[in-house]
Amino acid sequence: MRIKLFLLILFSFIFNQFSYAINKQKIVTLAPNLTEIVFALELEDQLVGNTFLCDFPKQAQSVYKVGQYNDPSLERILISGANVVLATEGNPVSKLNKLKSYGIKIIEVNPKIADDLPKIINNIAESLGAKKKGIELSRDIQKAINSLELRVKNKKSFLFVLQFNPIYSVSEETWLGDLFLKSGLKNIVGKSVIKYPIISTEFLLKNKPNIILVGAIKGKNEKESLAIQRENIKKIFGKDSEKIEVVLVPKDVLVRPGPRITEGIKFIEGL
Structure with a gap:
């Protein structure tokens, strides 16, 4: 060997x-x-x-x-x-x-903040000898980020659930958290030192969000995924879960710091 x-x-x-x-x-x-x-x-x-x-x-x-x-x-x-x-x-x-x-x-x-996304694409493109295409891609991403920052702010509070059992979320101290911060949406996790913290039920009951963002369930369609995720949320909030807007996040476009983040930004703008 x-x-x-x-x-x-x-x-x-x-x-x-x-x-x-x-x-x-x-x-x-x-x-x-x-x-x-x-x-x-x-x-x-x-x-x-x-x-x-x-x-x-x-x-x-x-x-x-x-x-x-x-x-x-x-x-x-x-x-x-x-x-x-x-x-x-x-x-x-x-x-x-x-x-x-x-x-x-x-x-x-x-990437540590949202504005790093176009920079890393530029850096990779330059290192790989594709500078012209890199400039084009990074310009589109920066334009989308600027548009998000300039739009009328949405003051609703939200929780982004990366997974249940235990509940993992994302703090403002990440490029993704920074992206939401630019939109005006209030992340109930805030500036946690841990980038992707485990969130307790007690914390959620004290800081009930207006919106909960969830992912699709593998092997399930959109309707089935939403139904399963709503049940997960109901186990936490009980009857109060009916007052919470549950939104299914499009697969991968919001959590991958790459060229499709422009689609992810459009999703945030639609919340």
């Missing part, structure tokens, strides 16, 4: 040097939003690997899989022949450092 890994590393190093020499870029993406960015930059022909969660656009599903975003396989990344890896928060730092030591270029992005 060790001999096999050594030969893989040696082959990868030699191959990377050769690839750089002939200016041939081979990209692996370690998160769904990064895969979407590569496709939006029209560089999909250079994409040689991504994670099992990378499902959009449809073509991304047939790309060679290197593992989960929080546990990618070094061996599979080396087998892919990648000389560039796009990484983000949640990817294991120890493995990224290993890849760097093998001569693979690592481009790391980690």
Whole structure:
């Protein structure tokens, strides 16, 4: 096994040097939003690997899989022949450092506020040699963010439920929380030090929101998903749940910091 890994590393190093020499870029993406960015930059022909969660656009599903975003396989990344890896928060730092030591270029992005989104696309585009397309994409995203910030503020309170049992939500101290902040909507979680905190039933009963945003249930249609999520909310608030507006969030467009965030912003504007 060790001999096999050594030969893989040696082959990868030699191959990377050769690839750089002939200016041939081979990209692996370690998160769904990064895969979407590569496709939006029209560089999909250079994409040689991504994670099992990378499902959009449809073509991304047939790309060679290197593992989960929080546990990618070094061996599979080396087998892919990648000389560039796009990484983000949640990817294991120890493995990224290993890849760097093998001569693979690592481009790391980690948006902290909403205005970072166009910047990271610009940075990735420039690093990958697609500057013109990157400027176009980032301009569209910045325009959507500016529009959200300038519109008439919606003062309703909300809770974004990432999952039930336990209830995970999102604080204002994230790029997504910042996006909602720009809209004027009041996040009942506020500026929690923990980016994605677990919310107690006691807290919810004391801070009942006007709106609860929920995700679809896998294998269920919109109507079925809403019915299930309303039952989950009723278990918390009882009869008071009838006064709460429950809204189904469109799949992925609001939680992935990538080119489709413009669709997510339109969703926020419609609340």
